[in-house]
Amino acid sequence: MIYLDNAATTFPKPESVYVAMDKTNRELCVNAGRGSYRIAREASELIADTKKLLRDLVHADIDSAVVFSPSITISLNQIIKGLSYTKNAVVYVSPYEHNAVARTVHLVSQKIGFKVKQLPINDGFEIDIDKIKYEFSKEKPSVVICTHVSNVTGYVLPVSEIFHEAKQFNAICILDSAQSLGLVPIDVRSMAVDIIAFAGHKTLYGPFGIGGFLNISGISLGEVITGGTGSDSLNLEMPDHPEGRYEAASANIVAISGLNAALKEVNTEENFLKEKELTDYFIGRVSKLKNIKTFLPENIENHVGIVSFVVNGMASEDIGTILDEDFDIAVRTGYHCAPFIHDYIGDKKNSGTVRVGIGIFNSKADIDILISSLEDIAG
């Protein structure tokens, strides 16, 4: 099988991730931070070390809380539902948001009554900073939530510039790094970001079952998930701790050990260069195929890893089925849990796109086979 669904989850993972998880399962799979015995403390130290690796990866200092959760979806729920809003707030999201953001903002907006607006993009499917300045001046942003890399098109959004503009109005800035952390550099010293949500199992090459957020500016969030914290047990309120307050339930030490191993392996610059080279190679070849239309940003420098396309006159699902059954190639088809962007790229007559998600374990040979398969299908 040629696996090109790395935008859904990267696969395979580095060998060290598998080894760490199996070892933890066998030797350290206890309830961390709650026990008063040796291996429970070792588990706690592993958690602390993993949090340090995450802070280091984005150049955050020791004061930045790192909250673990079982998935970035849950973290985005904790963030978006945990923020305080007035009825008159204006929440901006990019048109590239995933449903973990889009549906959650929608639900909260229905309850509170605030307005949700989309950041403007231009005809090249790129964020239009000038229009954003205009929109912000017209309707001041209270909160801006933005994905770093589109899970549909691979577009790398200019999040530093967006957040810079948002901060002119003291907006709270939330970054969804599901498709970027470990692939595209993030440096909080030069980015006006308040909270970064992250996924373990995507561009970090860690396992399922672990995500979280870095609370860079120490914003206070209401509790969204309540439960046992192994601390202050007699108190019916969640403890007032910048991490523990948001970490109800037993820590998944097995997944955390996998993430720890992944973080020790990940090399953002190398991974970017590798994926960029493969992506550009694919784009160069697929662009020559007739009947195929890709959805790329105007400036191809702002792009990495993911390419969506449609084949004229064919449902994308059917392309996926043929690639699977006839060529043993795994891609994803449809709308990719991103509700807004399809209004812009115009793929609805194909029932969504065929999405090629490239990872660091792919090769040019994989791309060659995909291209020759597409020549067969679309040619």
Add this chain to the structure above:
Amino acid sequence: MIYLDNAATTFPKPESVYVAMDKTNRELCVNAGRGSYRIAREASELIADTKKLLRDLVHADIDSAVVFSPSITISLNQIIKGLSYTKNAVVYVSPYEHNAVARTVHLVSQKIGFKVKQLPINDGFEIDIDKIKYEFSKEKPSVVICTHVSNVTGYVLPVSEIFHEAKQFNAICILDSAQSLGLVPIDVRSMAVDIIAFAGHKTLYGPFGIGGFLNISGISLGEVITGGTGSDSLNLEMPDHPEGRYEAASANIVAISGLNAALKEVNTEENFLKEKELTDYFIGRVSKLKNIKTFLPENIENHVGIVSFVVNGMASEDIGTILDEDFDIAVRTGYHCAPFIHDYIGDKKNSGTVRVGIGIFNSKADIDILISSLEDIAG
């Protein structure tokens, strides 16, 4: 190390759980149910098979939705926050509830304004059914939430009888089976239960990262966690599907494969007999030690697996430290995330209990070493 913290999480797990997880990590670690390719479908089939094993375990029929989540804490949030309440509702909980229930009910009650009452217990720390009948007739129950086995004392609550009484008033009945599923038989054909929440990593001997609930009566719940579901992506509402609506985010197929293996191994009757024998052996011996006070139900038949005690004049945390450092025995000390029961058992002067959590991989030799250590400490 002698591990006696099985009430926090069972450790070790059966070998088949480790093998399944490593194999899935290496061969099947993709985004199930969303891809249109072979191994994504295999992952989906593994999920369906695991749900079937869970239904079979409680004798539920095919119509009972099985919702997976990353932990029973999240599931209890989904259930308790997902139910509809009036301001005049009365929600009963047992005094044995864990903070996953206690804090969550507390938070929701503060928002809605309904009353939270505790089910009455007698001087023998057992549920008093006659008093419950009286309480229910005085203040009709809207919802009854009850743990099956106390994570502090090992008491097996008479949940069938409690729910039978609650159903006389058409109350919604929620069972927390974190400490019972796979250890104490649950048969929905003879229990008036609406929803059973379960944890993978405790009495089922599965991994961290997977829990969920069985919606036996098909009760409608509002969505608590929103996000991508791999379906109906253009819709900003969560899909109206009895399982998918509550399963936002990528399924943790690695943890599910571990749970699948655990469910294929688990033998409730055997595990109960084994744990009961070890527990009774420990109780028989610890009862003879002077200066130690246990907190057991009056009728020891209603008890399994967990024994809490205090040593006169000593903080429980210190006992835990000595057991760890001097004898390499892992127990848990403190309040065990259960806020109410300590008002009854009177362990606050010791800052909580020493809890011995027995598992199927323990032996009489483990108990003997613990007893001789306690003779040293308390003698």
